[in-house]
Amino acid sequence: MNVNKKNQIDPLGIYCHIPFCLKKCSYCDFSSFSCQSADSIRNYFEALHKEISNFARENESLLLPTVDTIYFGGGTPSAVDAGYIETTLALLKEVFVIAETAEITIEINPGTLTGDKASRYKKAGINRASVGLQAWQDFLLKIIGRIHSQADFIKTMEILKNVGFENFSVDVMVGLPGQKLADVMETLQELMAFSPTHLSSYSLILEPGTPMANWVEAGQLDLPDDDEEREMHWAVDGFLKNQGFEHYEISSYCRPGYQSRHNVKYWDLVPYLGFGLGAHGFFKGRRYGNSNELEQYCELLQAGKSPGLFEPVMDTSEMMNEWMFLGLRKLAGVRDDDFMVRFGESFFVRYGEVINSLIADGLLAWDGSVLKLTDRGQDFGNRVFMAFV
Numbered sequence: 345m346n347v348n349k350k351n352q353i354d355p356l357g358i359y360c361h362i363p364f365c366l367k368k369c370s371y372c373d374f375s376s377f378s379c380q381s382a383d384s385i386r387n388y389f390e391a392l393h394k395e396i397s398n399f400a401r402e403n404e405s406l407l408l409p410t411v412d413t414i415y416f417g418g419g420t421p422s423a424v425d426a427g428y429i430e431t432t433l434a435l436l437k438e439v440f441v442i443a444e445t446a447e448i449t450i451e452i453n454p455g456t457l458t459g460d461k462a463s464r465y466k467k468a469g470i471n472r473a474s475v476g477l478q479a480w481q482d483f484l485l486k487i488i489g490r491i492h493s494q495a496d497f498i499k500t501m502e503i504l505k506n507v508g509f510e511n512f513s514v515d516v517m518v519g520l521p522g523q524k525l526a527d528v529m530e531t532l533q534e535l536m537a538f539s540p541t542h543l544s545s546y547s548l549i550l551e552p553g554t555p556m557a558n559w560v561e562a563g564q565l566d567l568p569d570d571d572e573e574r575e576m577h578w579a580v581d582g583f584l585k586n587q588g589f590e591h592y593e594i595s596s597y598c599r600p601g602y603q604s605r606h607n608v609k610y611w612d613l614v615p616y617l618g619f620g621l622g623a624h625g626f627f628k629g630r631r632y633g634n635s636n637e638l639e640q641y642c643e644l645l646q647a648g649k650s651p652g653l654f655e656p657v658m659d660t661s662e663m664m665n666e667w668m669f670l671g672l673r674k675l676a677g678v679r680d681d682d683f684m685v686r687f688g689e690s691f692f693v694r695y696g697e698v699i700n701s702l703i704a705d706g707l708l709a710w711d712g713s714v715l716k717l718t719d720r721g722q723d724f725g726n727r728v729f730m731a732f733v
């Protein structure tokens with residue numbers, strides 16, 4: 345079932361979704377499920393492998409690009425038996441050309457990693473770990489319903505280091521109920537002892553229907569107000585820059601040379617494939633999204649059908665919109681020259697009015713060749729992005 349392995353241009357990224365968690369966090373509305381039986385996990389991986397094999401068969405005649413990033417996200421990929429990750433990666437290696445220097449990432453939640461799993465990941469070729477800490481303080485971890493403690497995080501990092509992982513990212517959150525600026529600073533200070541190469545800092549978003557949204561609505565939990573939340577964001581920004589991190593995307597910081605090569609593909613509007621429950625992809629100019637109903641996803645694949653809903657091929661104007669609003673997430677901004685190379689005209693031709701009004705509001709800055717978010721633009725990112733939709 346091998347696809348054509350000749351083409352070496354335009355490398356491709358692959359995302360694999362592993363939708364299982366030990367317990368649902370109180371703020372989470374991702375495609376993830378807790379308390380699944382061993383049978384249901386096995387069925388899921390059978391379906392996932394079918395989806396990958398079907399893709400390979402259906403695209404057998406294409407010159408598929410080399411894959412240079414693979415990302416196991418979730419859910420909690422580290423919660424399932426390591427054998428499932430090994431067989432999925434082996435299948436990907438069988439049907440795609442994987443670059444020798446490929447960045448292969450797995451998301452890990454503290455409390456689910458063992459030394460055996462970590463060394464099997466390493467042996468299978470995984471070379472980057474993304475660890476979900478969120479906060480250093482146990483009282484905050486409890487409020488947000490994480491399964492782990494600070495001690496579990498420390499143990500996870502020791503395991504990763506012991507088996508030789510050097511490239512790892514840590515997720516932290518700001519704007520949590522009961523969180524103070526001092527807690528955020530303590531989280532960052534403690535983290536530096538583990539020498540992460542990358543940090544993602546997310547602001548809590550209350551998703552309707554989650555337990556946390558219900559508690560806040562019922563007045564049982566208080567969130568920091570917008571000013572406090574922004575103060576936390578800017579404190580994270582200042583601290584990490586002082587430590588030598590680059591702020592390269594609205595939520596992402598890295599040591600020089602350690603951007604997430606996989607995530608950058610999303611913002612650069614280059615093709616990537618998504619496999620698994622609720623996974624999204626962008627391929628041959630079309631976006632697609634898989635079913636996020638676990639049973640339906642498995643049944644569709646068992647019946648030999650595609651689990652994805654494909655949007656029509658994007659026309660040039662949609663492509664331009666996406667290029668602008670995804671590209672502006674990058675702190676380096678977007679270059680008019682690049683837009684001209686891709687679309688044959690300046691972005692001022694199409695968006696002159698929108699851009700000028702965002703510049704006048706202090707949300708974007710233009711230096712004659714690059715358009716980028718200002719500090720104020722970071723605080724009102726959604727307003728900027730929506731202006732290009």
Ligand code: SF4
Binds near residue numbers: 367418419420453
């Ligand atoms: S670990 Fe992540 S995916 Fe799983 S429930 Fe918590 S937030 Fe959601």
